[in-house]
Each structure stands twice: as structure tokens, then as C-alpha cells.
Amino acid sequence: MQKIILKLFQENPSEKFTRHEIAKLLNLSMAQNKKLDNDLESLVKEAKLLLDTDNCYAFRDEKRILKGKLKLHNQGFGFFIPDDTNKKDTFIPSRQLNYAMDNDEVLVESYRNKKDGRFEGRVIEIVNRGTSRIVGQVNKSGKHFFIQPIEKGFPFEIYIPIKKLNNAKHDDMVAVTIIQYPGQDITAMGEVSQIFGQESNSKVLTQAILFKHDIKSEFSAAIQKELKSVPEEIEDTLPADRIDLRHLPIITIDGITAKDFDDAVCVVKKGKSYILYVSIADVSEYVKIGTELDTEAQRRGTSTYLPGECIPMLPEKLSNNLCSLVPHEPRYTLTAEIHYNLNFEFTKASFYRSFIKSKKRATYEEVQGYFDGLGHDSFDKPIRDSLDIMKTLSERLIKQAFDRGSLDFDLPESELVYDSNGRITTIQKSQRFFSHRLIEVFMIAANEAVAQLFRINNLPLMNRIHENPDPFKMGVFTDTLNNLGFKIQNLKQFNQVFNRIEGHALESFLKIFFLRSLKQAQYSIKNTGHYGLGLKDYAHYTSPIRRYPDLTVHRQLISLIQASGKNQITYKKADIKSKPKKFNKKLCYKEQEIEQLAKHCSERERETIDAEREVIKIKKAQFVERFLGKSFHGLITRIGKQGMGIELEPYFVEGFLSLTNLKNDYFYFDDKNFILVGKRTKQRFKIGDHITVIVDKVDVLEGDIVLAIKGTDNHQNKRHGKRNDKRNEKRQDDSKKNKKYYKGKSRSKSKKQKNKRNK
CATH class of the missing domain: 2.40.50.140 (Nucleic acid-binding proteins)
Incomplete structure (x- = not known):
């Protein structure tokens, strides 16, 4: 009978059937029906059929x-x-x-x-299994203990036997080692391996998130020992293998709080050329392959930037001192020297190991002030002359980027402002100046030039790629634009549309919508281009202090320069479109090594970004918690099926007003016009509307800020702790009903519990 069953599935390879449906479709006799379970079990064991968690069978192709x-x-x-x-x-x-x-x-x-x-x-x-440790909160239910993981999407709670608590208490944030993974009729079980403390402590939540993403702030004793062999300072004597750039008016331009200065820039006019110098800290001078320093930098993959804190990829002796391009101190660098003609068109690029002295540590605010006609006294004349040409060159590069289809828009970021006691006093939009854009386009120019050099020479490199977006998602976004009156025919018109919506109420919403329709940028041995920048060649080269991919590119570039037998390597504009050259000498990394490193670095980047976002979200919730029960004027920033995102004025922080908190009517979502409409009152809410709301609930652990309409009876000013009380009451009821559960039956969250948690 197994052949008959298999034939059914072979004729319907994409279908799934329950046991009952199989018996019905095959019109089985009573005797065959009794044998069906054994036959199905055999076919699953022989890997001919699949049995999923819905108890449905499918053909295994x-x-x-x-x-x-x-x-x-x-x-x-x-x-x-x-x-x-x-x-x-x-x-x-x-x-x-x-x-x-x-x-x-x-x-x-x-x-x-x-x-x-x-x-x-x-x-x-x-x-x-890829997860052996989970971070979460200890919750007691009757005599039993569970870990509620801090990940919203984690589908299971983890049962902790009393002997495995290791002194952890109710409400503690802990790390748990999984000792039994979940399965059918099998409970996920764990043992507490580290106790961070109570959830109410801000530092405890940050530590728990960092642990969850495997981000360590301390460096090992072995690394500290290696650092002792690193000199305390650099002698002001030109090394034989480096080109001297100490005469140039080269400066760093960074944020006010920055300490690790990766890059220094200047532009000079020479004859019929404008020359852009982008000098990057030569981290490879100190971090050698195979050392403890290198192993740890590779493991971390990147530095992590939290509000008021940086967890560096490299120890501070390197990141903030020897590798940082501090002013008036000699530093080892790797320079991209990019030439443009008088029309600001690219002509050639050279790369070499260099020796510089930054003439000034400038901030974005200082440079912008100079561009705005203020603060001339802050800069010497050679620096002012360089800044004038830098401004003109960057404007041309920005226009060239726009013309080639580079996505040119910036979303405002939040800035958490602290007092001297480390308490958040306000949350505001971070300021963004033309000086920020200037540095960005210079870094992009250097990154592109490095990638072009390696493609021209047909050599392996860790590329920074951004694949073309999914046509389906782009179709949805294009339809949305057209429905809202922003007519668009093809993808090349996006920049024109974004220019048109500048200042529009829908601007921020549409830009976020668009970004979420794109694929994530990543590192790869394959060069498939960078969609967002509109570039055929791109790599990360300009931040080796804080990104390991940049360090690998430096090493590969230095080995290429050394293999060339000269102290620098150059390519011209004509080489870009020529056939790739054959370069037979071996470099620092082989293709397979780069491929493995690219995968690892992409994963570490995602972990770091997630950690940074989670910490910021929690800190915003902690800030808003002090305003429980208070009313705010709010701006509707997004609308969806579940409700509205509302920015609380004057703070740059968003809360969520659920449809369940709109008590006076039944509201439905018009997905074509992105508005909410009351079925009875016809009241409408649209993006850009102002509305008065109350901070109803704050769940710091989740980072959720729940809002209510002023005057409705749903606003209860509940703290996040009451959520746990209700959950525990329900657990105790469940425990009384089914004491056998703790002996092995799997406890995954019900659909209702998941939906409640995800709101």
C-alpha cells in the first residue's frame, strides 16, 4: 500500500494531507485503514514523506x-x-x-x-543547534520556575528545575544554558549560568542584551600581555616603506564625542588636477594575523556604539591612541590619492602606505560653521583653502551620485542627552550638516576606488554588496506611491520622488517603507555591485579601527602593493572598462578565506546592529516611564492594521496607539491611502495629523510604549511589572489544572499569548 500512498503524493507534490484526508482520497478499506498509520510512519522514517508540526504529510522532494x-x-x-x-x-x-x-x-x-x-x-x-544560551527573566509559577526569553519571537518558555536555578530569584535577568531542547512532548529545559540582576536596573538590561549578542567589553589577559610589546608612541621619523604626507593640510572631521579617528582628508589643486587625499589609520601595522589581538578583533567583527558608551573592536591603546589619527602626532596610514580634472571628473587613483600628521581635530559643527561664513579663525589658511576645494568637489560628487541613481536621503536619528549623573534629560533629533555628507562622499570615493583596483586586477576582495531589491516588494512600494499621488514608472525615478516629498507629512513614513523593501547590505567575495549607492564596485576600506572587513581589505591592498615591487600602485580611468588583468602573485588572503570571513563579518554586523537598537529602545522606554499618565501632543508618523505610531512632542520618541485603545468607534485600515476610518463616526486619522494622547503603559523589558486617547476609560497607568503578575496568575491556574506538564510535555506559547506579547 506504500506505493499507492507515494503515488498520491507524487501526483500532488506541492500538497499537504492529514491522515484522514489520505484515507479519504485513497478510499481505503477498513483493513487498509488500520495499516495506514504504520505505512505512513515507515515512509517518514525512509525519508520519502515529511510530517510537519500540523500533523500533515507532504512529499519529500x-x-x-x-x-x-x-x-x-x-x-x-x-x-x-x-x-x-x-x-x-x-x-x-x-x-x-x-x-x-x-x-x-x-x-x-x-x-x-x-x-x-x-x-x-x-x-x-x-x-x-545554533543556540546554546538564552537570556531572559526568571518567573515563578507556583513552585516552578521558567525563563521568559527577552526575544519577542522566541516561541518557548524554558523550564528551570529548582536545582538548576543557582541562586537566581524571581524577576532576575539571567543567562541560561539549554540542557534539553524542545520537541514534540519535550519541554525546553535549562540551567542558570549567569545572573545579571533585577530588570529595573538600566545597566542590568544593557548587560543582558550584550551577552545575548555575544558582545564583550573586556579584553583577555593574553591580549593585555600582547599589548605590552606595542610601543607607547610613534617616533617622528619617516619609515623607508612609506610616503611622507606630513606637509599636507590634512585634518580629521568627526563628531564632538568621537575618540577613534580612522580617517583624515584634504584636497589640493596641482596643475590641472584636484587631488583628494583620504588617509586611513594603518591598523595592520599593529594587529598581525594569527595574534590574540587579531583573533579577538575578528571574533567581535565591529565596534558597538551604545548611548554614551563604545565597546571597541580593538583595545583603547590602539583604538584611541596609536591607531587614532590625533592631531600633531605622527601616524602610520594607508592613503588613497584620487585625482580629478578641472571639471571634477575622475582621472586616476593611487594607493600607498603613508606617514602623516593631522593638522587639526575638527568637528562637523566647526566645519559647517566655516562653510556658513562663521569661525574662520578656527582654521589656518592652508586648511581653509583645502576646505574650500573640498566643498566644491563634494558638491560635484553628490550630484554625480544623484545622477547615477544613488539613493540620496537621510532619516533623522535620535540622540539621547545625559546629565552629569548619567540620567537621560531629553531625547532629540540628531543634527545633520552638509559637512557630514562631505565626509561620506569622500569615504565612498575611496571605497569605490579600492574595489575598482581589485576588479581591474582580477583579484579576490571582501566586497560590500547590496543586491537589487525583490521585484514583488518594489511593486508593492510603487503601487503605494501611485495610490498616494506620487506617480512613478520605474526604479530610477525614486530620487526624484524623494525630492518631491521632502517636507511632506508622508516623507519619513515613505522613506522607512522604502528602506524596509530593500535587501540588507552584506559582505561577499562576489562583486555584484551596490544597489543603494548605484555603484558597480564597492568595498569597506575607511574604518579599520572599528570594522574588521576594512582591516582585511587593508591587508589585501598592502600585499598587492608589495607584490607589485613598487611603493604604490595606480590605475587610470581607461582601466576601469578594460578587460581584467592577470595578476599571478599570491596575496594575503585566498578566496575561500575571504568567503568565510565575509559570512562571519556579515553575521557579527547584524548582531551588533540588533544590540544597538535594542538598548536604545529600552533606554527610550525608561525615559518615557517617568511620564506615565501624562498627556502629550503627538504627531502620527505611521499607520497600519494594528494602530498608529505617534511621536511624542517635544521628544523624538515614538509610542504606539493600538486600535483596541480607540474605544469610541470601530476603525478600519484603508491600505491604499494609509488612513484609519471610523465605521460609525467616519472620523479619520492620517499620517501627519496631530493628536493628544496619554502614556498608558510602559514595558521597559520589551521597550514598548503604549498610548491611549485622553478621556477614554482604557488608560490605567500600568507599570510593566503588572504584566508579569497577570502572567504568573495564569500560570498558577494552569499548573493546578495539569501538574503532569512539568514531567515532559512541551510548553510552546499559544497563538493568543504570542499575539498579546507582540502588540
């Missing part, structure tokens, strides 16, 4: 099965990233995770969703 890594989203679903880089990432619905967890190595079968025709996947096997 090896051609549709891929191996890769699972990444969970905070709303409970996941994305499958195949090992085969030629394959696209696949969306995994929460019901198809099959007890898989974040970072697990899994086998996934893809299938086409019947509703929209798009491909989805289901986890059919967990090859290797």
Missing part, C-alpha cells in the same frame, strides 16, 4: 530541500538563509518552524503558498 541557517524574527516567523549563496532566502511561517530556534542549522523544503503564489519553506530537520 530532494530537489526542493536545502541546507542552511535559520534566523528568527521578533514576530515569531523566520527566514532561511541557504548555504548555497546562489539561492534566495526563504520565508518560514511560525507554524513550519518544527521546534527550530534562532541560528539553527536546518534542512528546509520550499513550497508555493496557495494564497499569493510566493515560495515559503518548512523546517524538515534540525541538523545542528
Whole structure:
């Protein structure tokens, strides 16, 4: 009968059937029906059929099965990233995770969703577990203890036997080592390995988040020992293998609080050329391959920037001293010397190891003041002359970027302002000047030039790529623009549209919508171009103090210069479109090494970005918590099916007003015009409207700020702690009903619990 069953699935390879449906479709006799369970079990064991968590059977087609890594989203679903880089990432619905967890190595079968025709996947096997530790809060239910993971999308609570608590108490934030993974009728179980403290402590939450993302602030004793062999200062004597640039009016331009100065720049006119010098700290002078310093820098992948704090990739002796391009001190650098003609068109680029002395540590505010006609006394004449040419050159480069389709828009970022006691006094929009844009375009020019050099010579490099967006997502975004009256025919018109919406109420919403429609930039041995910048060649070269990919590019570039037999290497504009050269000498890294490093660095970058966002979100919630019950004038910044995002004035922080908190009417979402409409009153809410709201609840652990309309009876001024009380009351009720649970039955969150948590 197994052949008959298999034939059913072979004729319907994309379908899933329950046991009952199989029996009905095959019109089985009573005797065959009794044998069906055994036959189905055998076919699953023989890897001919799949059995998913919905107890549905499907045909196992090896051609549709891929191996890769699972990444969970905070709303409970996941994305499958195949090992085969030629394959696209696949969306995994929460019901198809099959007890898989974040970072697990899994086998996934893809299938086409019947509703929209798009491909989805289901986890059919967990090859290797990728998560061994979980960070969360201890919660007591009766006599039993659980860990509530801080990840919103984590689908399980973890049971902790009393003997495995290791002195942890109710409400403690802890790290847990998983000693039993979840499965069908199997409870996730763990042991407390580290106690951070109570949730109410701001530092405790930050420590827990950093631990969750494997970000360490301390450096090992072995690294401290290596640092003793590093000199305290650099002698002001030109090394034989470096070109002397100490005569140039070169300066650093950074933020007021910056301490690690990666880059120094200047522009000079020489004959019929403008020459842009971008000198970058030569970190490779001190961080050698195979050392403890290098191993730890590679593990970290990047520095982490938190409000009022930096966790550096390199120890401070290097990041803030020897490698930092501080003023009036000799420093080892790697320079990109880029030439432009009098029409500011690129003509050639050279690269070499250099020796510089920065003439000034300038800030963005100082430089902008000079451009605005203020602060001339802050700069010597050679620096002023350089700044004047820098301004003109950067304006031309910005226009060239716009013309080639580079996405030219900036979203305002929040800035947390602290008092002398470390308490947040306000949250405001960070200021952004033309001077910021100037440095950006110079760094992009240097990054592009390095990548072009390696493509021209047909040599391996860790590229920074940004793939073309998904056509479906771009279609949705284009339809949205057209529905809102911003007519667009093709992707090249986006910059024109963004110029048109500047200052419009929908500006911020549409830009965020667009960014979320794009793919993530990443590191890769493959050079597929950078969509966002409109460039064919791009790499990260300008920040080796804080990014490991830049350090690998430096090493590869230095080995190329050395292999050339000269002290510098040059290419011209004509070389860009010529056939790649054959360069036979070996460089620092082989292709396979770069491929592995690129994958690791992309992963570390994502972890760091997530950690930074989570810490900022929590700190914003802690700030707003002091305003519980108080009313604010708010600006509606986004609208969706669940409710509205509202920016609280005068603070640059957003809360959420759920539709369930709009009590006077039933509101429905008009997804074409992005408005909420009251069914009875016809009242409308649209992006850009002002509204008076009350801070109703704040959940610091989740970083959630819940708002209510002033005057409605739903506003209760609840602190986040009461959420745990309600959850624990329910647990105690459940515990009384089913005491057998703790002996092994799996406890995954119900759909209702998940939805409540995700709001």
C-alpha cells in the first residue's frame, strides 16, 4: 500500500494531507485503514514523506530541500538563509518552524503558498543547534520556575528545575544554558549560568542584551600581555616603506564625542588636477594575523556604539591612541590619492602606505560653521583653502551620485542627552550638516576606488554588496506611491520622488517603507555591485579601527602593493572598462578565506546592529516611564492594521496607539491611502495629523510604549511589572489544572499569548 500512498503524493507534490484526508482520497478499506498509520510512519522514517508540526504529510522532494541557517524574527516567523549563496532566502511561517530556534542549522523544503503564489519553506530537520544560551527573566509559577526569553519571537518558555536555578530569584535577568531542547512532548529545559540582576536596573538590561549578542567589553589577559610589546608612541621619523604626507593640510572631521579617528582628508589643486587625499589609520601595522589581538578583533567583527558608551573592536591603546589619527602626532596610514580634472571628473587613483600628521581635530559643527561664513579663525589658511576645494568637489560628487541613481536621503536619528549623573534629560533629533555628507562622499570615493583596483586586477576582495531589491516588494512600494499621488514608472525615478516629498507629512513614513523593501547590505567575495549607492564596485576600506572587513581589505591592498615591487600602485580611468588583468602573485588572503570571513563579518554586523537598537529602545522606554499618565501632543508618523505610531512632542520618541485603545468607534485600515476610518463616526486619522494622547503603559523589558486617547476609560497607568503578575496568575491556574506538564510535555506559547506579547 506504500506505493499507492507515494503515488498520491507524487501526483500532488506541492500538497499537504492529514491522515484522514489520505484515507479519504485513497478510499481505503477498513483493513487498509488500520495499516495506514504504520505505512505512513515507515515512509517518514525512509525519508520519502515529511510530517510537519500540523500533523500533515507532504512529499519529500530532494530537489526542493536545502541546507542552511535559520534566523528568527521578533514576530515569531523566520527566514532561511541557504548555504548555497546562489539561492534566495526563504520565508518560514511560525507554524513550519518544527521546534527550530534562532541560528539553527536546518534542512528546509520550499513550497508555493496557495494564497499569493510566493515560495515559503518548512523546517524538515534540525541538523545542528545554533543556540546554546538564552537570556531572559526568571518567573515563578507556583513552585516552578521558567525563563521568559527577552526575544519577542522566541516561541518557548524554558523550564528551570529548582536545582538548576543557582541562586537566581524571581524577576532576575539571567543567562541560561539549554540542557534539553524542545520537541514534540519535550519541554525546553535549562540551567542558570549567569545572573545579571533585577530588570529595573538600566545597566542590568544593557548587560543582558550584550551577552545575548555575544558582545564583550573586556579584553583577555593574553591580549593585555600582547599589548605590552606595542610601543607607547610613534617616533617622528619617516619609515623607508612609506610616503611622507606630513606637509599636507590634512585634518580629521568627526563628531564632538568621537575618540577613534580612522580617517583624515584634504584636497589640493596641482596643475590641472584636484587631488583628494583620504588617509586611513594603518591598523595592520599593529594587529598581525594569527595574534590574540587579531583573533579577538575578528571574533567581535565591529565596534558597538551604545548611548554614551563604545565597546571597541580593538583595545583603547590602539583604538584611541596609536591607531587614532590625533592631531600633531605622527601616524602610520594607508592613503588613497584620487585625482580629478578641472571639471571634477575622475582621472586616476593611487594607493600607498603613508606617514602623516593631522593638522587639526575638527568637528562637523566647526566645519559647517566655516562653510556658513562663521569661525574662520578656527582654521589656518592652508586648511581653509583645502576646505574650500573640498566643498566644491563634494558638491560635484553628490550630484554625480544623484545622477547615477544613488539613493540620496537621510532619516533623522535620535540622540539621547545625559546629565552629569548619567540620567537621560531629553531625547532629540540628531543634527545633520552638509559637512557630514562631505565626509561620506569622500569615504565612498575611496571605497569605490579600492574595489575598482581589485576588479581591474582580477583579484579576490571582501566586497560590500547590496543586491537589487525583490521585484514583488518594489511593486508593492510603487503601487503605494501611485495610490498616494506620487506617480512613478520605474526604479530610477525614486530620487526624484524623494525630492518631491521632502517636507511632506508622508516623507519619513515613505522613506522607512522604502528602506524596509530593500535587501540588507552584506559582505561577499562576489562583486555584484551596490544597489543603494548605484555603484558597480564597492568595498569597506575607511574604518579599520572599528570594522574588521576594512582591516582585511587593508591587508589585501598592502600585499598587492608589495607584490607589485613598487611603493604604490595606480590605475587610470581607461582601466576601469578594460578587460581584467592577470595578476599571478599570491596575496594575503585566498578566496575561500575571504568567503568565510565575509559570512562571519556579515553575521557579527547584524548582531551588533540588533544590540544597538535594542538598548536604545529600552533606554527610550525608561525615559518615557517617568511620564506615565501624562498627556502629550503627538504627531502620527505611521499607520497600519494594528494602530498608529505617534511621536511624542517635544521628544523624538515614538509610542504606539493600538486600535483596541480607540474605544469610541470601530476603525478600519484603508491600505491604499494609509488612513484609519471610523465605521460609525467616519472620523479619520492620517499620517501627519496631530493628536493628544496619554502614556498608558510602559514595558521597559520589551521597550514598548503604549498610548491611549485622553478621556477614554482604557488608560490605567500600568507599570510593566503588572504584566508579569497577570502572567504568573495564569500560570498558577494552569499548573493546578495539569501538574503532569512539568514531567515532559512541551510548553510552546499559544497563538493568543504570542499575539498579546507582540502588540
